[in-house]
Amino acid sequence: MSYFPFFREIKGDRCLVIGGGKVAARKINRLKDFGVKIIVVAPSVDSDIEAMAEEYTHISIEKRVFCERDIEDASFVIAAAGEEVDKEAARLCKENGIPVNVVDNQELCDFIFPSIVHRGDLVAGFVTGGKSPHVAAKLRRDFEANVSDNIEIILDYLSEIRALAKDKIADDRKRASFIREVSEFCMKADRVCSSEEEKAFLQKYINGQTENVLPGAALVGAGCGSYKLITLKGLAQIRKAEVIIYDDLIDEHLLEFATESCELIYAGKRSGRHSKAQEEINELLVQKALEGKYVVRLKGGDPYVFGRGGEEALALKEHGIPVREVPGVTSSIGLCGMAGIPVTHRGASRGFHVITGHTADNLPPEIEEIRWKSYAKLDETFVFLMGLKSIDIITEKLMHYGKPSDTAVAVIHGENTDGTYVKLVGKLSDIADKVKKEKFPSPAIIVVGEVATLELNA
DSSP states (O other): OOOOOOOOOOOOOEEEEEEOSHHHHHHHHHHHHGEEEEEEESSSOOOHHHHHHHHHHEEEEEEEOOOGGGGOOOSSSESSOOOHHHHHHHHHHHHHHHHEEEEGGGGGGOOOEEEEETTTTTEEEEOTTTTOHHHHHHHHHHHTTTOOTTTTHOOOHHHHHHHHHHOOOOOOHHHHHHHHHHHHHHHHHHOOOOOOHHHHHHHHHTTTTTTTOOOOOEEEBSOOOOOGGSSSSHHHHHHHHHHHEETTTTGGGGGGSSSSTOEEEEEEOOOOSSSSSSSHHHHHHHHHHHOOOEEEEEEEBOSSSSSSHHHHHHHHHHHHHOEEEEEOOOHHHHHHHHHTOOSSSSSTBBBBBEEEEEEEEEOOHHHHHHHHHHHHOOOSEEEEOOOOOGGGHHHHHHTTTOOOOEEEEEEEEESSOOOEEEEEEETTHHHHHHHHTTTTTSOOOOSGGGGGGGOOOO
């Protein structure tokens, strides 16, 4: 069963609570600060309920047995009187279209109580579909521990800032930027702005200092494999984004961290089935950024390691768009480590080289000879990215220009989401045949050197 977290105004609603025990008291305690009129019907009630009824005028008690007419005019019902009464109450509620929560009987519930964080107008709820209230409570405690003690004051102030912006800043984009900048300042400083700070922020937008300032774009490396490998800075950019243009090889769990209003655009490219040409992606980045939206280009691995991030950055800069790069864990290091292969290791490799697999294609003869000779002479680690379809050419070139045919080679394919990998180990002389025989999956990296034989994972 899956529950959608609606947030509904219940102030002034009528809640019928059937039962007066400890469980009913806990439910009432969670509702009492939301302005709902609570009527408790039970032959006897717990002392905690009586105490709340004395303190809150919107809580009343009727000490008697529940009857059918009690549900009339109820906005919603909580049944906590025992199995027999609860089942009858649930039946009546369903017949009359009244939402009901039946304690300890999820099948009869139309709604359930989340584990709540309530700080003024900030309300957050955690549910596990009834599977583990303990887990929901722990998540709530973890979240609550990170909520500022000043959050109510900050939210009240930001509400005033929205009204001020509407009154003082006519341009919609500038107004949104002003509100965002002040909000981020308050959350980071953990306080409201001083009058001087508020005035400075406002004058910045009123005086036209932001006339030609765009929110800009970020090239964010999503890392390789699991979404958990993204950096905290990269995650912050995703949460801030108004548009995310994302690659094929990212863990799509990352997109769940984007705001609901964020525009998500797939721009994946993989050998054999291109979705968009690089020029189209560049144009799309520029177009969205010039619309005044904060754009995140979410790329697998690191944007500047054979990710063509440099081209995208130049395209943005040519149009005066501010751009930043957030590094990611490149597969040339991350995937090797995941498979237990260190790219450098004392006695085996004092350095490593990351090379595009496309280096095997269409090089002028004179450049080809110089390059492959240099590769063959170096007793270090080579990591070829995007080279699986050219593995026979890569291995032949290395051997042709002097690399020993028994040099160790590992081919590694990493799964996007769960951190698992597939590894195939061989030698320069036989790895291409092994890849074909095993029908090794793409994309993959090719690791050449003594370290390829290591298996350091437990």
